[in-house]
Amino acid sequence: MKKIDHFSPREIRSLVRKGKWDKPTAGLAMGYAQANLVILPQKYAFDFLLFTQRNPKPCPLLEVLEPGEYRTKFLSSNADIRTDIPRYNVYRKGELEATVKEIRDLWKRDFVTFLLGCSFSFEEALLRSKIPIRHIEENKNVSMYITHIPCKSAGVFHGPMVVSMRPFPPDRISPAVQITSRYASVHGGPIHIGDPLKIGIKNLKKPDFGDSVTVKKGEVPVFWACGVTPQAVVMEAKPDLCITHVPGHMFISDILNEELANP
Amino acid sequence: MKKIDHFSPREIRSLVRKGKWDKPTAGLAMGYAQANLVILPQKYAFDFLLFTQRNPKPCPLLEVLEPGEYRTKFLSSNADIRTDIPRYNVYRKGELEATVKEIRDLWKRDFVTFLLGCSFSFEEALLRSKIPIRHIEENKNVSMYITHIPCKSAGVFHGPMVVSMRPFPPDRISPAVQITSRYASVHGGPIHIGDPLKIGIKNLKKPDFGDSVTVKKGEVPVFWACGVTPQAVVMEAKPDLCITHVPGHMFISDILNEELANP
Numbered sequence: 001m002k003k004i005d006h007f008s009p010r011e012i013r014s015l016v017r018k019g020k021w022d023k024p025t026a027g028l029a030m031g032y033a034q035a036n037l038v039i040l041p042q043k044y045a046f047d048f049l050l051f052t053q054r055n056p057k058p059c060p061l062l063e064v065l066e067p068g069e070y071r072t073k074f075l076s077s078n079a080d081i082r083t084d085i086p087r088y089n090v091y092r093k094g095e096l097e098a099t100v101k102e103i104r105d106l107w108k109r110d111f112v113t114f115l116l117g118c119s120f121s122f123e124e125a126l127l128r129s130k131i132p133i134r135h136i137e138e139n140k141n142v143s144m145y146i147t148h149i150p151c152k153s154a155g156v157f158h159g160p161m162v163v164s165m166r167p168f169p170p171d172r173i174s175p176a177v178q179i180t181s182r183y184a185s186v187h188g189g190p191i192h193i194g195d196p197l198k199i200g201i202k203n204l205k206k207p208d209f210g211d212s213v214t215v216k217k218g219e220v221p222v223f224w225a226c227g228v229t230p231q232a233v234v235m236e237a238k239p240d241l242c243i244t245h246v247p248g249h250m251f252i253s254d255i256l257n258e259e260l261a262n263p
Numbered sequence: 264m265k266k267i268d269h270f271s272p273r274e275i276r277s278l279v280r281k282g283k284w285d286k287p288t289a290g291l292a293m294g295y296a297q298a299n300l301v302i303l304p305q306k307y308a309f310d311f312l313l314f315t316q317r318n319p320k321p322c323p324l325l326e327v328l329e330p331g332e333y334r335t336k337f338l339s340s341n342a343d344i345r346t347d348i349p350r351y352n353v354y355r356k357g358e359l360e361a362t363v364k365e366i367r368d369l370w371k372r373d374f375v376t377f378l379l380g381c382s383f384s385f386e387e388a389l390l391r392s393k394i395p396i397r398h399i400e401e402n403k404n405v406s407m408y409i410t411h412i413p414c415k416s417a418g419v420f421h422g423p424m425v426v427s428m429r430p431f432p433p434d435r436i437s438p439a440v441q442i443t444s445r446y447a448s449v450h451g452g453p454i455h456i457g458d459p460l461k462i463g464i465k466n467l468k469k470p471d472f473g474d475s476v477t478v479k480k481g482e483v484p485v486f487w488a489c490g491v492t493p494q495a496v497v498m499e500a501k502p503d504l505c506i507t508h509v510p511g512h513m514f515i516s517d518i519l520n521e522e523l524a525n526p
Contacts, residue, residue: 042309045309046305046308046309046312049309049312049313049316050312050327050329053312053316053324053327054327061316064313064316064317066313066417066418154329155329181526184447184525184526188526189526262447262525262526263444263447263451263452263525
């Protein structure tokens with residue numbers, strides 16, 4: 001039997017749908033874009049769509065579905081957003097109520113689904129350019145932090161930007177900027193390079209999400225806007241209901257990362 | 264007295280606001296981005312925002328204002344969208360009802376304003392690279408055509424893509440693609456190069472909007488998605504009310520074209 005590492009996006013979604021894969025998706029279906037998920041009732045949809053328009057770095061939109069629609073069109077022609085994500089977080093009034101493996105029973109006809117780009121796409125581009133990434137070397141989840149950089153508010157949505165951090169030696173920073181800048185639809189170039197305190201991060205060793213990674217002597221922390229930002233924003237804005245993926249447990253699409261590169 | 268060509272964006276908006284400039288804005292405030300305008304009642308706002316997300320080439324969003332808001336934040340800190348555009352088209356149920364110089368009397372608290380990128384921005388980049396543009400040489404408005412390329416529909420909005428055409432000799436096509444591709448937020452690279460019939464244009468000499476320009480022997484017509492597309496879509500979707508700029512009579516912003524270039 002072939003290993004899951006060699007499964008196609010469709011095969012992995014099928015496993016997930018049957019409840020046979022509820023783990024993180026890093027390293028799966030290499031070459032294909034993975035996406036962050038946000039589902040909101042329709043009354044919040046305009047405000048949130050406007051929020052993504054004003055904050056394209058943390059919230060780069062890949063696809064938005066019509067109210068009630070759970071089948072994607074652009075990212076895949078045979079996916080069901082209610083079942084094809086390994087784990088979902090269900091927030092009510094900003095509080096995490098439950099973590100579940102499918103949301104068919106929760107689904108309502110006024111739900112609007114947003115799928116946002118994920119840094120896994122640009123990480124693959126870095127690896128292809130022989131730029132090693134620490135959390136992958138250490139077999140961990142990327143370090144993520146809530147900063148004091150405010151997102152631009154839109155309607156009821158406001159809150160701080162969440163960033164992911166990858167440490168690099170000084171001679172790797174410029175190529176890392178160049179390569180990731182080619183992927184505007186998956187967060188693009190870094191938003192901060194260097195001193196974590198400048199963006200409100202007091203202790204690099206204590207990330208708010210994900211794992212702590214080794215920062216070697218002489219290495220510089222480089223920070224990218226992160227698709228977990230909507231979860232921090234939902235915790236602040238407290239909509240009646242919001243369903244997201246569990247960080248690291250992404251939607252796997254049929255779109256190649258390369259298709260998402262800037263022209 | 265200095266000529267209007269040398270006026271700042273703020274000075275031109277002030278003239279427009281006082282009703283002293285109601286002509287096209289091509290060539291004014293060189294270096295600064297100009298924008299297409301679409302105003303819709305709030306009940307259409309989510310659908311139209313989704314339409315722009317799905318059709319970023321004809322509808323590249325520069326700024327969206329909250330319901331009722333007529334002051335821009337991003338494109339300028341001292342503009343009034345009700346008075347600062349030289350001429351407005353007012354559509355009711357898809358029919359052009361009037362062309363007016365200001366819309367203060369029409370303004371309603373549920374109006375949502377969308378400002379979209381304009382090809383004037385990439386034309387300036389072409390000129391700076393010494394690539395001449397025919398309609399500018401001939402002192403005309405660019406040729407625009409309704410194609411048979413369908414936009415991706417969103418809610419009530421659907422309709423054909425409108426394109427602008429600039430003819431180039433074969434050796435200029437590649438640089439024209441390269442340069443305009445750097446400006447994704449102002450339509451980006453061409454959507455079609457060559458045979459007009461392939462995109463449903465029967466007669467290059469009879470544009471649907473703007474002027475006819477000379478296409479010299481051996482030159483190839485190159486087509487870009489155009490910000491007049493929303494007007495064609497509004498004519499098809501027939502919302503109760505929609506207010507747009509009159510083609511060529513744009514909003515002049517305080518943002519430099521260079522600030523809109525891809526990283």
